[in-house]
Amino acid sequence: MKTKWLLVLFLLIASVFGACSKEQSSDGKIKVRVAEVTRSLFYAPEYVAISEGIFEKHGLDVELTTTFGGDKTMTAVLSNGADIGLVGPETTLYVYAQGANDPVKSFAQLTQTDGTFLVARNPKGTFNWEQLKGTTFLGQRKGGMPQMVGEYVLSNHGIEPHKDLKLIQNIDFANIANAFASGTGEYVQLFEPTASIFEKEGKGKIVASFGLESGKVPYTAFIAKESFLKKNAKTAQKFTDALYEAQAWVDSHSAEEIAQSVAPFFQDTPLDIATKVIDRYKSQNSYSTNPILEEDEWNNLQKIMKNSGELPKEVPHSTLVDTKFAEKSTKQ
Known part of the structure; x- marks a missing residue:
């Protein structure tokens, strides 16, 4: 575990991490590269935002890549291989504990229970x-x-x-x-x-x-470097607005409707299985209904990490969580 996160730190120090402003695609939409930690029905709102054209509606061209591992997702973000990562917020604590000058922050929560x-x-x-x-x-x-x-x-x-x-x-x-x-x-x-x-x-x-x-815990959230969020605030806001709309879509539609929407992302999963899985996640309130990562959830995360002996040090919610985009989304 330590070796993987030391590699992440090396990338943080040795690479050039300038967060440039986002380019526009040929159709005028802003390109956003997202690295997800794994492909799972647990992340249904993310796929709904793509399949239902919600990201496009908000002027974004989202390119989604699956990295298969929290350390790999964080490495992609730190090395500018991705603009935004979808991963457990605990990864931001590991990087911060290693002395990051450009901390990675959670800015939009996706799931609120273990999956x-x-x-x-x-x-x-x-x-x-x-x-x-x-x-x-x-x-x-x-x-x-x-x-x-x-x-x-x-x-x-x-x-x-x-x-x-x-x-x-x-x-x-x-x-x-x-x-x-x-x-x-x-x-x-x-x-x-x-x-x-x-x-x-x-x-x-x-x-x-x-x-x-x-119980309730910020299990997966969208993360980005602080410099990216500052230089691309409008893009981050558009992204969060789209996510919130997708979360509302998932909350108001049936498990079968959601399964049909995300089916292109799970071509090897039978529709009846996908429907059963999504219904299970909905029934236990796994999908966040808004993107705000609350302070009590952050504290619960650190309690769980401490119990496992994995918490490097306690970090205040305001240091590694940026809620301004999510708060603005929910007030519109």
Whole structure:
């Protein structure tokens, strides 16, 4: 974990990070490059903003890239490989702790709960958390939000993750599902739609939701360098306005309508599975209904990080969260 974030710091120091003003495409729209940490139905409002033409309506030409990893997303932002990142806000704390002169700030929240689920290979009767003790648990990457929330929930249920479990955390994010499918672990922490697909294929059963267990937390947010937000304030505002409109669209439409809208982004996921997944996320209020990252959520994030021993140091909400764009969006 430390090696990855030292690499990020090296890029911060060694590269030229000038945040230039955004170029316009041939049709007059402003180009915005967005790097998302993974492709997931958990991020449905982002895809709705593209598929329903909401970004275009606000004069933006959004280019979306999936990076598969929080450190990779942050590296893309720091190296000017992306203008905006979609990732867990904990990454901004790691970079800030390493002495960033141009801090990366969260400016628009997308999800407000954990998005992972506990999948059991061979569930036994009615599930209770005590059943995990003494088992092999295939967890998420150390230092990432899924892992920290997972350990937080386990601790709340009287389980000491590093003592009561055989905890595996050395598998890359993109390979965790494949490792479980190949026979590693009795329990695994998975995002959707993989969890529901595994359930449908008989590879496991969803027995608990980490999102329901952990409560409200700023799980994923759009981030950008402070210099970018200052030099491209109008672009950041347009982006946030579009996101807020997409969030309202998701909040007011059915799971099936949302699944149909985002289907082009999930061509390998059956529509019935996508609908089931989105309905599950909507029912547990995972999708933020506005882009404001509140101070109490930020404090809860740091509490969860501290519980996992991953919090470098406590940082005030105002230092790494810029709410002015989101606040303006919600008042229009």
